[in-house]
Amino acid sequence: MLKIDNVTKRFGSHTAVDNLSLTIPKGEMFGFLGANGAGKTTTFRMILGLIDLTEGNISWNDEPIGYDTSSLIGYLPEERGLYPKMKVKEQIVYLARLRGMDKKEAEKELIEWLRKFNVPEYENKRVEELSKGNQQKIQFIASVIHKPQLLILDEPFSGLDPVNVELLKKAVYELKEQGTTIVFSSHRMEHVEELCESLCIIHKGSPIVQGRLNEIKRDFGKKNLMIKADFELKELEMLPGVIKMKKLIGGAILQIENENVSQDILDFLKPKGFIRQFSLEEPSLNDIFIEKAGASYE
Numbered sequence: 001m002l003k004i005d006n007v008t009k010r011f012g013s014h015t016a017v018d019n020l021s022l023t024i025p026k027g028e029m030f031g032f033l034g035a036n037g038a039g040k041t042t043t044f045r046m047i048l049g050l051i052d053l054t055e056g057n058i059s060w061n062d063e064p065i066g067y068d069t070s071s072l073i074g075y076l077p078e079e080r081g082l083y084p085k086m087k088v089k090e091q092i093v094y095l096a097r098l099r100g101m102d103k104k105e106a107e108k109e110l111i112e113w114l115r116k117f118n119v120p121e122y123e124n125k126r127v128e129e130l131s132k133g134n135q136q137k138i139q140f141i142a143s144v145i146h147k148p149q150l151l152i153l154d155e156p157f158s159g160l161d162p163v164n165v166e167l168l169k170k171a172v173y174e175l176k177e178q179g180t181t182i183v184f185s186s187h188r189m190e191h192v193e194e195l196c197e198s199l200c201i202i203h204k205g206s207p208i209v210q211g212r213l214n215e216i217k218r219d220f221g222k223k224n225l226m227i228k229a230d231f232e233l234k235e236l237e238m239l240p241g242v243i244k245m246k247k248l249i250g251g252a253i254l255q256i257e258n259e260n261v262s263q264d265i266l267d268f269l270k271p272k273g274f275i276r277q278f279s280l281e282e283p284s285l286n287d288i289f290i291e292k293a294g295a296s297y298e
């Protein structure tokens, strides 16, 4: 279990993380979200012991965690940092040995991972010869090769094409199934919705939404109503209970105050013509994020 207890980090007079408390159970996949500059990377660096805490405490299974316990942790930093001139094998084995792994075991694991990522031929290539997305796969391997108990992934899917996103998601999911505790940040809400059971949204260093995804959605209350019809829907914007409306080709998506409003809208629409689609949907994490963190993630 990862426990972040009343943690604050100040850089001079600027508070980057403000009295943050989080408990992440073993084996959980946890989404750590926030707008640019919210304090995510700073929190990750404190967990890793790369920077000191101003106040508070961070522990793993009730023991202090940090630089000395780095073999427990795997970290994929947001700014990728492999040595461009070094060959993939030399580099991964070197990094694995720094985390206490034996050379033979590291080589065996590397071959396995390269095969899983459909790039067995990269073993003896220099990093600079690989595309950016493929370098990222190698950096991911560097963060997991030593089988960490806690894996921290800062924007793991950025810069990857859709096929590689799926490949990486599958790998992350398998690690979770094997019992790895995974904390990841992403600006792509659909990835978080797909992978995480629990999450926290931080804003200016403090949590503003925290808990299990399904409960967060339920507590948000508002719903989305998807309508497709063969007539103009403009008037809906003015109906009571409609918070906002986004026009689509041949339809609209409405945010409504609660599900009862949908019945009134249906009654209003029925006499007007043919309705092709009328469906009540859960709010997306994107909707919740935009409202709570006040940032545009379109």
Ligand SMILES: Nc1ncnc2c1ncn2[C@@H]1O[C@H](COP(=O)(O)OP(=O)(O)OP(=O)(O)O)[C@@H](O)[C@H]1O
Binding pocket: 011, 014, 015, 016, 034, 035, 036, 037, 038, 039, 040, 041, 042, 043, 078
């Ligand atoms: N070494 C530093 N010195 C001074 N200020 C810093 C330092 N590192 C981070 N900050 C500040 O702390 C705040 C939080 O930054 P952080 O990098 O943790 O944000 P983030 O949530 O990871 O953002 P992003 O999504 O853009 O990566 C920002 O205001 C940033 O400018």
